[in-house]
Amino acid sequence: MGDQFHNSRNKMLALAAQVASQYGHARIEPEHMLFALLSQKPGGGYNYVDVVTALKDKYIQSSFMIKRLDDFLSSPSNGIAKGSRVTSYYPTQAAERMLAEAAEISMQLEKTENFTGLHMIYAMTKSQGPVASSILGEQHINQKLMKEILRINNRPPE
Numbered sequence: 001m002g003d004q005f006h007n008s009r010n011k012m013l014a015l016a017a018q019v020a021s022q023y024g025h026a027r028i029e030p031e032h033m034l035f036a037l038l039s040q041k042p043g044g045g046y047n048y049v050d051v052v053t054a055l056k057d058k059y060i061q062s063s064f065m066i067k068r069l070d071d072f073l074s075s076p077s078n079g080i081a082k083g084s085r086v087t088s089y090y091p092t093q094a095a096e097r098m099l100a101e102a103a104e105i106s107m108q109l110e111k112t113e114n115f116t117g118l119h120m121i122y123a124m125t126k127s128q129g130p131v132a133s134s135i136l137g138e139q140h141i142n143q144k145l146m147k148e149i150l151r152i153n154n155r156p157p158e
Contacts, residue, residue: 005103005113012036012099012120013091023073026081028091030098030124034132035069037117038062051117054149060139068135078131094130098123109150122146 015036016028025032037051039062052062072078091099099115101123106115125143127133136142 002113008115009099024082028095029080030095030130030132031069031073033095033120034124037120038066054118065135065139072131101126118150
């Protein structure tokens with residue numbers, strides 16, 4: 001994968017590492033990435049698309065998902081390895097798969113590996129297993145909806 005993928009990957013992992021550190025987790029999980037994307041302040045969007053605004057345009061409030069993610073990440077029985085804090089961007093295999101999937105989706109839809117937060121969420125809807133995917137499903141966020149949102153928000157990279 002090229003420089004665009006690595007730049008997008010590093011931006012996403014930097015956001016997720018902050019969340020993982022906040023919860024005292026040793027590795028980055030998909031749930032940390034989703035929490036980071038949904039917790040952004042409007043207008044400060046990841047890459048060039050503001051995830052919260054794009055979802056709000058579809059009448060989806062991120063606050064419920066943030067609460068569910070917080071409950072999961074705070075739970076001592078969540079199975080996430082504890083650590084004093086994340087000192088490097090060390091994602092789990094599930095998180096790495098979603099990063100690669102986001103780049104693949106971006107390549108298919110926009111002919112670039114420079115994926116956005118919306119591509120990340122789309123990748124999570126395709127995954128079976130992580131809690132992040134289940135939380136998205138509870139809000140009826142699926143592949144069809146994400147494809148529609150990506151078409152509406154398709155803008156050239158900065």
